[in-house]
Amino acid sequence: MSKLTHFDASGQAHMVDVGDKAETKRIAVAGGSIRMQPETLATIESGDTKKGDVLGIARIAAIQGSKRTSELIPLCHPIPLTKVGVVFTIDHALNSIHCLVTTETVGRTGVEMEALAATSIALLTIYDMCKAMDRGMIISDIRLLEKQGGKSGNWQAS
Amino acid sequence: MSKLTHFDASGQAHMVDVGDKAETKRIAVAGGSIRMQPETLATIESGDTKKGDVLGIARIAAIQGSKRTSELIPLCHPIPLTKVGVVFTIDHALNSIHCLVTTETVGRTGVEMEALAATSIALLTIYDMCKAMDRGMIISDIRLLEKQGGKSGNWQAS
Amino acid sequence: MSKLTHFDASGQAHMVDVGDKAETKRIAVAGGSIRMQPETLATIESGDTKKGDVLGIARIAAIQGSKRTSELIPLCHPIPLTKVGVVFTIDHALNSIHCLVTTETVGRTGVEMEALAATSIALLTIYDMCKAMDRGMIISDIRLLEKQGGKSGNWQAS
Amino acid sequence: MSKLTHFDASGQAHMVDVGDKAETKRIAVAGGSIRMQPETLATIESGDTKKGDVLGIARIAAIQGSKRTSELIPLCHPIPLTKVGVVFTIDHALNSIHCLVTTETVGRTGVEMEALAATSIALLTIYDMCKAMDRGMIISDIRLLEKQGGKSGNWQAS
Amino acid sequence: MSKLTHFDASGQAHMVDVGDKAETKRIAVAGGSIRMQPETLATIESGDTKKGDVLGIARIAAIQGSKRTSELIPLCHPIPLTKVGVVFTIDHALNSIHCLVTTETVGRTGVEMEALAATSIALLTIYDMCKAMDRGMIISDIRLLEKQGGKSGNWQAS
Amino acid sequence: MSKLTHFDASGQAHMVDVGDKAETKRIAVAGGSIRMQPETLATIESGDTKKGDVLGIARIAAIQGSKRTSELIPLCHPIPLTKVGVVFTIDHALNSIHCLVTTETVGRTGVEMEALAATSIALLTIYDMCKAMDRGMIISDIRLLEKQGGKSGNWQAS
Known part of the structure; x- marks a missing residue:
């Protein structure tokens, strides 16, 4: 039997049945980083509502993106997030700038992908806003840090 | 003056005026990787249309995601992609699995963000499909590798 | 402490945690108006399925738009509407044409923004359909008229 | 003949044929206001990246919303905006807070609806972020202020 | 009284109130077919991850499309699918290729439209991928085959 | 070599390069039908803005859906429609009710899928609005009737 739950017994992709799972509180924490030139970092740090608030915009992009996760990741269930x-x-x-996203729901499946997608979109937005001065920025270490709730219980990155 | 073109002289975010730029061919190449347990990689490699085609699905997610880039990245211009x-x-x-995305358009602004977003979504999709067996996978080295076309000319990652 | 619940203690935007709130019936009523030339109003009034049904199309736009509210308003929670x-x-x-929208859900947070967004989109659609004959139409008095349900209880515009 | 161009000769809605119109520069300017309690206005004014930047978030919502206009307004053509x-x-x-949005494209039809939709979404976002302290805010005077370009030429609100 | 529940007593469209209906398990099964040239069918059958997996891509399109149903069908309620x-x-x-889609939710209204929309999108995707060699393919017999759950109980196509 | 242009030489799906194709006028016409009980048809026919305008709503759904085609069909290029x-x-x-959709653009690739998707969504919307009285309706004969423009020239269904 496949260990990949997104495929059925015949190897065909499906949206896994979660209808019989209980609605419980689910939490996920994901993180990731973007590395840049010192001058770029200094420009971002000096930013605020008067000079250009890169991180404020990246934060909004992350929150908005988390709500679109099931549109982006083919086999994700649509989940009504209760907190981001x-x-x-x-x-x-x-x-580097490190981004940490916490997502929560009360639902039948976890919100790991929502946290990971939001992290990715936050970092891509930073890239977009600074690319005119630093095209070589690198996004790394996007990963799940922690999950709570659900049948598989809690998990923390080692 | 700010070096961040996404802000105007008073520091307010705007969608930059590209109306006076010429419609030229633009190409971008981005890459990124996801690192996993050897067993996870072996499971993906053994996959095909009979057993579960993780990479085929991630490829579709990347192409579909590239078309949504301007919805995800707040200050991106909407761009009609001509190739992904x-x-x-x-x-x-x-x-590791490495993902390389090439995007093209004939337009007034570049398609770097489209290539980077598609790369991110491909890698997130791989994570999603394998997370039941390997939650600790790490996505890294998402970066622009090359761009061609436009006023700023060609660029290659060093 | 900020009175603006969409910001945390450090002033950063977040999607407020509603996970511990009870799922209760929530109702919101919003209204708004669009003022136009008498001739424009007469043209709309004479419309029907034979001559062009401006209000029928604006109604559909409002209902469809209400479902996209959490995509449009950055810090809105996604909410499964049960009635519009x-x-x-x-x-x-x-x-003038006055638009009144009622939205309902059984959920953890209110549907005021859904009613207000639907009202705005209805009025914008009327503008769009009549702008060729009357560019000077003005949309006004978009506001919440009533809400029921939730911890903050009922509220009516004075 | 109907003066409403969004209907054909038999009164049925259609997306008007703009295929034979020239691609020219089009500009639209729209405005609108939201009226509130003095205390609410003072709270917004005191906001910044440290305390909660209501207007910065509303600006991003407006820009993102402008790109979705053709999804919200049924008979709008999809238009690649070149500036917002x-x-x-x-x-x-x-x-009151007054919002002024300028949209531009190089295309076959105007961007008035994009400017009006962005204005509406900016004001709705301000409402959303302050509604916990002031439910009675009123959005008014959303209207087109100016348009340039296209067959119908320039227009300014009187 | 109208037998069409999507209209109120005065004939105006509305999103029907389902707030008082119980959250129960709902299942829908829909089917449809696409007929083509024998050579086209042979090309699809010979496809796999090495030669081009038409059906694998159509399956992903169907699953992704099912999640967008309430955006496409104006009076559909947004429904969090638990299985596709x-x-x-x-x-x-x-x-011919026949497509059978099963959708499930635990909710206040049925998922028939989700199953029918997914079926349609699967067949359209097959058309898209093969149209270069066979423009005359015909999609037929899209219909509901079965529904379970809800006040109206179970139903099967005769 | 594969006859399926949506796959590259190694059988991997891609969004085909259309960057070197000329921007020309493209037209597509698609059609399809929905068959129902005589009583259902009579109810639809009696509908108007006073009693419930099923076809008016289906028309709007078709136009709105045509604009989302590239989001629904994975390998479709985003295309700015100039007429629907x-x-x-x-x-x-x-x-039966027969639906005929004409789509046009001035672009680098055809609009067949836009016409076919719009047709499907129109018919699905009719189903949705009448399903409470007639679950057994059947959608059939969705097919391309004609295309004009582009390198492959004109084509008509036989």
Whole structure:
């Protein structure tokens, strides 16, 4: 039997049946980073509502994107998110911005993909807004950090 | 003056005026990777239309996602793509799948974000389809590799 | 502390946590108007399925738009609407069409924005369909008229 | 003959044929206002990236919404916008925020609806973000202020 | 009284109130076919992940499309699907491919339209992918085969 | 070599390169039918803006759906439609409604899929609006009737 639950016994993709799963609280936390030139990071840091708020816009893009996850990822179930939070941290040693997204729902399946998609879109938005001065920025380490709830229980990245 | 073209002189975000730019052929190439357990990679490799075609589905997700880029990235211009190609390469040494996306248009602005968004969505889709067996997969090195066309000319990642 | 619940303690936007709120029946009623030339109003009034049904199309646009509210308003929660009703009233004294939208759900948060968005889209659609003969139409008085349900209880516009 | 171009000779709605119109530069300017309690206005004014940037988020919502106009307004043509700008002005005398949106394209039909839709969405977003403290806010005077380009030439609101 | 529940007593379209209906398990099965030249069918049958997997792509399109049903069908309620399955069967006698879609939810209204929309999109996708070699393909017999759950109970096509 | 242009030489799906094709006028005409009980047809025929305008709503759904075609059909290029027309004809002998959709663009690729998708969505909308009184309606004969323009020239269904 395939270990990939998104395929049925004959190898065909399907949207997995979650109808018999209980509606429980589900939480997911994902993270990722974007590395850039020091000058680019300094420009972003100096930004605010007067000079150009890159991170504020990336945060909105992440929240809006999280709501579209099931449109983007073919076999994702549509899930009514009950909370989305986005935190950016600046790492001067690595010339990086780290993005941490927490998603929650009360539903029949998890919200890991919503957290991961929101993280990706936040980082892509930072890239978009700074690409005129730094095309070589690199997005890395997008991964699930933690999940809670559901039949498979809690999980934390090692 | 801000080096961030997505903000006007007073620091407010805007969709940059490209109305006076010529319609020229624009090409962008982006890449990225997802690292996983050897067993996960083996399962994906053994997949096909009979057993579950993870990469075929990720490719479709990437192409469909590229068309939604301007909905996801707030200050992106809507662009009618004329070509999208997605290539996956397997790296057994690193237990990784690499994704390479080429996007093209004949338009007034570049298609870098379309290539980067498609790459991200391809890798997220692989994560989604395999997460039941490997939650710790990590997406990395999403970056622009090359762009051609437009006023700023050609560019290649170093 | 900010009185704006869409920001957290540090002033960053988030999608507010509603996961612990009960699923209860929520109702919202919103209204708005569009003022036009008497001749424009007469043309709309004479319309029907034979001559061009402006209000019928605006009603459909309002219902369809209500379902997209969480895509349009960044911090709105996705909400499965259980009812949407749209009523148009003609005010000859003011050369206006008034639109009244009622939205309902059984959910963890209110449907005020869905009613307001649907009202706006109905009025914009009327504008679109008549703009060739009357570019000066003005949309006004879009506001919440009533809400029921939820922790904050009932509310009526004064 | 109907003066409503969105209907054909038999009164049926259609997307008007613009295939024979020339691709020319088109500009539209729309405006609108939201009136609120003085305390609400003061809270918005004190906002910034540290305390909660209501207008920054409304601006992004407007830009993103402008790109979805043809999905919201049934008979609108899809138009690749080449520029979107959003300016907010505060009117203390009226306890209002005024929103001014400029949209541009190089295309076969105008971008008036894009400017009007973006204005509406900006004002709805302000409502959403402040509704917890002021449910009675009223959106008014959404209207076209100016258009340039196209067969019908230039137009300015009187 | 109208037998068409999508209209109110005055003949105006509305999204029917389902707020008082119980959340129960709902299942719908729909089917449809596409008829083509024998050579086209042979080309599709020979396809796989190496030569071009038409049916695999049509299956993904169907699943993704089912999630967008309430955006496409004006008076449909948004419904969080809990399962979508798509099966293709080849009929050599009729040179046809038959598509069977099963949709499920736990909700207040049925998922018949989701099954029918997914069926239609699957067949349209097959048409799209083969149209370069066979423009005359015909899509037929799209219909509901079965529904379970809800107040109106079970139903099967005769 | 594959005759299926949506696959590259190695059998992988791609969005075909149309960047070098000329922008020319493209027209497509598609048709399809829905067969129902005589009583259902009579109810639709008696409908108007006072009693419930099924066909008016189906027409709007078709036009709106045509604009979303590239989101629904994975390998379709995004195309700015310049015209969409929808005509319904009633066939009492067959208890059917026939839908005819004409789509046009000035672009690098054809609009056949837009015409076919619009036809399908029109017929699905009729089904949705009448399903409470007639679940057994059948949608058939969705097919391309004619195309003009482009490298492959004109084509008419035999």
